Amino acid sequence: MVGVSIELSGVACRFGDVRALDGVHLRVAPGEFLVVLGASGCGKTTLLRVVAGFHRPHAGSVRIGEMMVASPDCFIPPEDRDIAIVFQSYALWPHMSVAGNVGFALEQRGLDRAGRRQAVTQALRQVGLEQYGDRRPAALSGDQRQRVALARCMARSAGTVLLDEPLANLDPSLRGAMQTEFTAMRAALGSTFLYVTHDQNEALALADRIALMAGGRILQCDTPRNIYEHPASAEAARFVGNAMLLPAIMVAHAIGGRANVRVGRCACAVRAPSGHPPGPATLAVRAHELAIAPVGQSDLLLGYVIDVRYQGSHWLVRVGVGDIVPDGLEVVHHGEPPAQGERVNVRILDGWVLPARPI
Secondary structure: OOOEEEEEEEEEEEEEEEEEEEEEEEOOOOOOOEEOOOOOOOOHHHHHHHHOOOOOOOOEEEEEEEEEEEEEHHHHHEOOOOEEEEEEOOOOOOOOHHHHHHHHHHHOOOOOHHHHHHHHHHHHOOOOHHHOOOOOOHOOOOOHHHHHHHHHHHHHHOEEEEEOOOOOOOHHHHHHHHHHHHHHHHHOOOOOOEEEEOOHHHHHOOOOOHHHHEEEEEOOOOOOHHHHOOOOOHHHHHHHOOOOOEEEOOOOOEEEEEEEEEOOEEEEEEEOOOOOOOOOEEEEOHHEEEEOOOOOOOEEEEEEEEEEOOOOOOOEEEEEEOOOOOOOOOEEEOOOOOOOOEEEEEOOOOOOOOOOOOO
């Protein structure tokens, strides 16, 4: 199976006075694994349902491959869109066996019994459930049910696979294993994947590109690394990686992707977009880009320890630094932590100057 492209142009969808999608433009390349990431209510599931054909957009168009599936002049129902869907709730028929669930769509398409048996056996083998074909879904664990849903997609061999929060109902210990299953499924099918989640760790691990959504709009669409290291806006920085935003002064234009900035009395060299003018700026930093230092150095941020939390591989130290960040800075610290109330310095090791205008 060769994946096909998905293209949304100016798609809008509303429910009463609520704009669930507000002029969305998005293109997924053939064979790409694109993850739509955002908080609950941002519009990501509505976007997926519009592509699937469960919602008809109020404006704009949707194209899957060469076929226009939704526009002001046409609407193709879900069963005619050559798509496979993995739902958060698995959507398995409880009265059918595992094999029956996997082969149901093939039967509806008119595939003969021998062809169905071969496709079902191969799909179950790919997800490690070849011996479970006669069981009912109720006799399976959560990750096994999810693998049945994946096998159903594999047997279907659709050019487009849509996944709606497929790991949300699994224990954290199972999610890593299921991410491996998705990677294997992608390699086996070669389909185009559109995957919706609120979990940034899933998005960073799986995606070729991430489309970050908020308020029915796409804030940024880029590779996981670029979205993490070079967020295009304050909202993107806060959501992906929980960045802290610091008021800064950019001393000079960026050279080679870096620039000298000042945050309070602290001078540091950080990553910066080309073309950002000298003057006021916003610096996005994450806890691992900061370090605790002893007091006494005049070019660092001076503060006091608000609290200390053990994280297993490190300590997370929250430091109050006055008006710079009202809630304090969270700093990753290895080794023995400072005591609550102790005065410390904070060194800025790196960070990212947000673009003067959102990208």
